Amino acid sequence: MNKKTRLLIVIFLGVFGVHKFIDKDYKMGIIYLFTGGLCGIGWIIDIIKELTGKTNNNNKSLMNTETLNMIKNGQLPNINVPNINLIGNEICHYVDRGYTFKDKTITTGYTGKSNGVSIRVMKGLTYRTGGSGAKAIRETQRTTYIGTLYITNKRIIYSSTKECFDKTFDKITSITEANDGIIIQIGSNSYAIIVNTHKEFIKVFNIIRNNILQMED
Numbered sequence: 001m002n003k004k005t006r007l008l009i010v011i012f013l014g015v016f017g018v019h020k021f022i023d024k025d026y027k028m029g030i031i032y033l034f035t036g037g038l039c040g041i042g043w044i045i046d047i048i049k050e051l052t053g054k055t056n057n058n059n060k061s062l063m064n065t066e067t068l069n070m071i072k073n074g075q076l077p078n079i080n081v082p083n084i085n086l087i088g089n090e091i092c093h094y095v096d097r098g099y100t101f102k103d104k105t106i107t108t109g110y111t112g113k114s115n116g117v118s119i120r121v122m123k124g125l126t127y128r129t130g131g132s133g134a135k136a137i138r139e140t141q142r143t144t145y146i147g148t149l150y151i152t153n154k155r156i157i158y159s160s161t162k163e164c165f166d167k168t169f170d171k172i173t174s175i176t177e178a179n180d181g182i183i184i185q186i187g188s189n190s191y192a193i194i195v196n197t198h199k200e201f202i203k204v205f206n207i208i209r210n211n212i213l214q215m216e217d
Contacts, residue, residue: 007050015043061197062096062148071200076207084150084157094151094204098181098195100163101144109137149195151204156184163191169212177202
């Protein structure tokens with residue numbers, strides 16, 4: 001399905017959850033069907049996501065269906081990844097897009113009675129003089145950083161414009177699955193990575209970790 005067709009489906013049929021059923025998100029499709037797209041709010045948000053390109057459909061996995069099915073069946077696929085240097089008998093078993101984010105709270109203005117004067121010094125920075133009783137209006141801005149997450153039989157790699165790491169399995173303190181991604185703890189550093197195939201990531205990680213433990217025994 002091309003982007004234009006999908007956009008039209010979301011605009012005209014999204015309130016009934018048709019796009020959710022197409023994405024095989026049947027639970028949410030039923031909820032949309034009986035609540036009018038979450039009282040119209042979820043439907044409008046989905047339209048905005050389609051228009052801005054920030055949808056799960058536009059962020060398809062780098063792994064094909066056959067590879068994903070192998071992982072779901074407990075098998076480790078061998079994936080060709082030209083963007084990283086594999087060492088010796090190293091094999092990549094998982095690769096997909098992910099992103100990290102950083103939230104920052106900024107003051108966008110003031111509300112209430114005040115005799116003061118606000119002077120905008122630069123974008124995101126306002127200097128206020130005099131007056132009282134005004135209440136600051138604050139907004140949270142989120143900046144996302146796109147990256148790629150890999151698992152090989154020797155290490156976990158995350159390559160991004162902001163946060164990167166390349167660690168062998170013995171350096172990984174813990175991995176926790178979240179609703180829309182994973183949290184990787186490496187020593188005192190924690191990396192929250194949003195990735196659509198987080199369940200597959202966890203499965204591959206556990207298979208490789210168990211293989212390593214068996215070899216050590």
